[in-house]
Amino acid sequence: MSSDLQDRSLSARFGRPIVKLVLVLTVLFLAAPVVLTFVSSFAADWSGVLPTGFFTTQNWNAVIFGNDIGANASLGSSLFYSVGLALGGVVINLIAGVPIAYAVARYDFWGSDWVNIFAILPLAPGIILGIAFLRTYPSISNSGIALIIGYSLLKAPYMVMAVQSSFESMDLQQIEESARSLGASWPRTFLTVIVPNARTGIVAGSIISWTLAAAEFNFSYIVYSKGTPPLSLFLFKNITNSSFLNAASAVSVFFLLIAGVTIALQLIGYRGTGQKV
Template sequence: MKRFPAVSTLIVIVAALYFLVPLYATFDFSLRMERGVLSFAAYRDVFQSDTFIATLTFSAIASLVAIVLGALIIVPTAYWVRLKLPKVRPLVEFLTLLPLIIPPVVLVFGYMRIYGNDSFLPLTTTDPGTNVLLVIGYTILSLPYMFRAVDNGMAAIDIATLTEAAESLGASRMRTIRTVIFPNVRSAIMSGAFLTFSISLGEFVMASLLNRPAFGPYLVQMGQDYAYQPAALAIMAFGVTWASMALMQLFATRKPGQRLFPRIPSFTPRSVKP
């Protein structure tokens, strides 16, 4: 008979309690805004706030634009490196890891120095220009996650054979990337996209120093001014993050061309002969 894995089970239980107990305490605290009863008053106040809707919309749009820009940069780069320049792959991997090494505050001050008032392209002097810098910053933060997701997706397909087949049918290299490579790594792109979205949505340093109305600075400001609403925001942010992780896992396990949800078969009743 196999022995019960007591040590590993204990480790799993302790780790689960380490994460779930503070989460439950935060959720319980967020329900006690009205004295003596448990209610969702804190959540109601958050959803009724115009600032909450505005900052969440701004961060969501900036994150989605950064995801699209990152995919347009990473997919052709990873494709070209795997197809023609395999020796350059260690260098590309090192460059995509730099956002994890260099603090975002250094990146923001570099933006201010290069695109400040005295530069040839003063983007920091206007709101649209600052928004562009924030989107570029989010794109840079997404490089480590997007590149590895796309690179792993391309490792699962034979891009050399697909490229030869497309070129034999008269497709150009750009059309091959657009109509052959992109659809085959769509699940990998979505995996990196959900992870990027969950990280960019709560990013604080870049949005704060660039003075943008993003969701991260709003969370910090709410934590300084209120008690129960920040707990409700923390629970909602945690839910968004876990939803993104669940969708990332769902797309990561899907094969190219496979439906996200299986089609329900339709049954046609047979005609009964009298």
């Protein structure tokens, strides 16, 4: 008995600090490459263990204005092009994914398990889907439409899973019956009552889908042929055709883009709900 009490005492005494220490070390380990890459983008040289020669914007100028990087488009055009493509994929996922998540969470119908499986599993890897597009839809395979459709198909599972989780946390039947008893039609109930209550999942799914779509490389590499390149291909050309410090600047641009869009979507999603972002 005394041995058990002693073990519990040691666990209570050292267990939580150890867990916190492991968590902090894990976060530092994962964040260190990102922080070091961002810091090195403002360095003039990196020939030793750490970058040196701070503070310079030469690397950022090379990426933003396209000096000595061998890219066929500017960062601005590639950036805005990818933002539009990724947002197009998110819109498709919202239109198709939210009703699918609602149907699976709300109703028990024949084949619902299979619908759920196919909705949350990736359709195919980006390379395979890209090759399929080239062979099946040659007329649109080299266009922005193909990229938008491909992004939506590849990232749809993340939207469905996030929204479905929000729907499953609610008593959908009771909410519907209450709204219908007050005279609301089913479309109005769904759009003005059900969907707003799932806002957390919708925002999370949109952030994940947009982030992954903006960074999608495999599908973009297969489908893209000419014109303004998606951001992932632009960054790839910067990384392969320039120095590491210029590549660090290109990657840092993407980091800032992802952070900015994530904050913006959170602010839009939680506006008017009384929740703190």
